[in-house]
Amino acid sequence: MTLEQLFAESLGVAVDLVHDDLTYQSIPQWDSTAHMLLIARMEDEFGVMLDTDDIIDMSSVAKARQILAKYDVQC
Amino acid sequence: MDDIHFNRYGIDLTSLQSDEIEMVRQWRNDPKIASLMLDQTYITEAMQQAWFIRMRQSSNQCYMLARFRGEPIGVASLTAIDMQQRSCEPGMYIYPDHYRNNILPFCVAFALNDLAFEQLGMQRLYGKIFDENTASVRFHEASGYIRYDGNEAGLSLYMLEQEPYLAARAKIARFIRY
Numbered sequence: 579m580t581l582e583q584l585f586a587e588s589l590g591v592a593v594d595l596v597h598d599d600l601t602y603q604s605i606p607q608w609d610s611t612a613h614m615l616l617i618a619r620m621e622d623e624f625g626v627m628l629d630t631d632d633i634i635d636m637s638s639v640a641k642a643r644q645i646l647a648k649y650d651v652q653c
Numbered sequence: 654m655d656d657i658h659f660n661r662y663g664i665d666l667t668s669l670q671s672d673e674i675e676m677v678r679q680w681r682n683d684p685k686i687a688s689l690m691l692d693q694t695y696i697t698e699a700m701q702q703a704w705f706i707r708m709r710q711s712s713n714q715c716y717m718l719a720r721f722r723g724e725p726i727g728v729a730s731l732t733a734i735d736m737q738q739r740s741c742e743p744g745m746y747i748y749p750d751h752y753r754n755n756i757l758p759f760c761v762a763f764a765l766n767d768l769a770f771e772q773l774g775m776q777r778l779y780g781k782i783f784d785e786n787t788a789s790v791r792f793h794e795a796s797g798y799i800r801y802d803g804n805e806a807g808l809s810l811y812m813l814e815q816e817p818y819l820a821a822r823a824k825i826a827r828f829i830r831y
Contacts, residue, residue, distance in 0.1 A: 602754045610755060610759060613756065614756060614828065629830060630830045
């Protein structure tokens with residue numbers, strides 16, 4: 579699964595709406611509950627355990643990609 | 654009520670002090686916070702001062718400043734505290750944009766709920782949420798609340814008991830790794 583697909587499924591939006599500039603203040607679907615669903619899906623899909631600071635900092639698709647790279651996940 | 658100092662999930666909850674109420678007033682009057690409130694009246698300094706005096710003298714409510722790593726980030730409250738019925742109404746908001754819409758609101762809510770259930774011995778927590786506030790509805794449901802009533806104005810009533818709360822909390826608190 580691509581990062582874009584994972585975001586789309588977790589936030590309940592079309593995959594073509596997911597791009598690096600998508601931030602968590604920009605669409606109503608990205609609320610606290612969706613954020614935690616996103617984190618859970620991300621950990622399951624990529625086999626990582628994210629630091630809480632990274633969960634807080636994950637404020638855009640680009641930032642998610644950057645954080646996952648720290649865990650050796652290229653997506 | 655006695656002063657409260659409660660720490661959990663990386664969040665410090667401390668009873669609101671007089672030198673903090675102006676900051677809280679400015680947060681509360683900001684449209685991003687005020688628009689989520691049942692009462693959206695603009696609060697003047699005099700109104701805030703009068704409210705603070707009434708609140709500190711009251712035995713059935715407490716307002717706390719929530720801090721994360723020493724930084725004030727929001728307000729948490731327990732109102733309508735009924736020691737006979739063992740019930741109350743939690744409320745909270747987070748002010749800095751970078752701490753909203755992620756795990757921090759859950760950290761504050763869980764700290765507040767733990768305070769209510771464990772320290773104050775509450776058995777049931779109540780919430781009132783406008784149906785159109787879908788983020789709040791989803792947040793409360795993810796925390797274990799169930800809807801038990803509503804009215805034509807689109808205001809729904811929710812309640813939370815400890816057992817469903819603990820089950821809901823476990824699913825999210827596992828990501829709090831301080």
